[in-house]
Amino acid sequence: MGTEGARALLERAGRLTLQTGNLLNWGCLRKKCPATPGEEVRDCMQKTLTEWSSKIGQDQNQETLEVLECTVAQAIEKINPEERDELKVSAKLFIVGSNSSSIRDAVDLACSALGVAQLDSVIIVPPPVEDGTNLSLEYLQPYWKELENLVQNKKIVAIGTSDLDKTLLEQLYLWAQVKPSSNQVNLASCCVMPPDLTAFAKECDIQLLTHNDPKELLCEASFQEVLQESIQNVKANEWIPLWLLRYSVIVKSRGIIKSKGYIIQAKRNAS
Numbered sequence: 001m002g003t004e005g006a007r008a009l010l011e012r013a014g015r016l017t018l019q020t021g022n023l024l025n026w027g028c029l030r031k032k033c034p035a036t037p038g039e040e041v042r043d044c045m046q047k048t049l050t051e052w053s054s055k056i057g058q059d060q061n062q063e064t065l066e067v068l069e070c071t072v073a074q075a076i077e078k079i080n081p082e083e084r085d086e087l088k089v090s091a092k093l094f095i096v097g098s099n100s101s102s103i104r105d106a107v108d109l110a111c112s113a114l115g116v117a118q119l120d121s122v123i124i125v126p127p128p129v130e131d132g133t134n135l136s137l138e139y140l141q142p143y144w145k146e147l148e149n150l151v152q153n154k155k156i157v158a159i160g161t162s163d164l165d166k167t168l169l170e171q172l173y174l175w176a177q178v179k180p181s182s183n184q185v186n187l188a189s190c191c192v193m194p195p196d197l198t199a200f201a202k203e204c205d206i207q208l209l210t211h212n213d214p215k216e217l218l219c220e221a222s223f224q225e226v227l228q229e230s231i232q233n234v235k236a237n238e239w240i241p242l243w244l245l246r247y248s249v250i251v252k253s254r255g256i257i258k259s260k261g262y263i264i265q266a267k268r269n270a271s
Helices: 004-012 027-032 037-053 083-087 102-114 137-152 166-175 194-204 220-230
Strands: 015-019 067-071 087-095 119-125 156-162 180-185 207-211 241-249 256-268
Touching: 004 037, 004 180, 015 102, 027 194, 037 067, 037 156, 037 220, 067 156, 083 207, 102 119, 102 137, 102 241, 102 256, 119 180, 137 156, 137 166, 156 207, 156 256, 166 194, 180 194, 194 207
Parallel strands: 015 067, 087 119, 119 156, 156 180, 180 207
Antiparallel strands: 015 256, 087 241, 241 256
């Protein structure tokens, strides 16, 4: 059946959840090092979709499912409960749509994929603001409230932000019930940490981290392009990504990455 079967399933489903599993288990990805985080996401999505579609056979039990699971079984790697205390499970969540309720879905799916009860830390990246509009506290608040609920429900231990300047980080800190434990700063925007941000972070015990992710790690056009390339003749323009979560599992005592992967959810807007 191959791509024909995959195409048939996609035309019946309302949502698609794509899980790459542990990228360290993908021999083909080890051979080449993607130049950018965006390229890595595209490579992972394409390989997962291609591998998944090639395994669709006569068994069409999934065709009535509202949410279609697109994953490669051999790459999935759950955490051994006996090793859980020795590991730190971190995630960075990129919201593509504007729905803050996606946060709970993403965290639940990450916990389920890894076989854990909670994530040690989650950094949130809300959807990009419109051109000419500055990021504001009001824009961040619904996303942060959703994260706070997950902390209170013990699904997440610590929550953090990305690319906030000193003014906005201070506003969030003063307003929030659960304070941000970290703030990521993009290496492309500054070679040296701004002194006012450094001073405030030190005063409030907020860890400053660096990253090289683009403002939009996965856009609608890019998602549809990969879907079209992987499964020919699929109505890719009907599919809209909702969120992308990147997780990493690190051995605390050695600082070694044990597992890394992506989970992406999209919905179909059928006309």
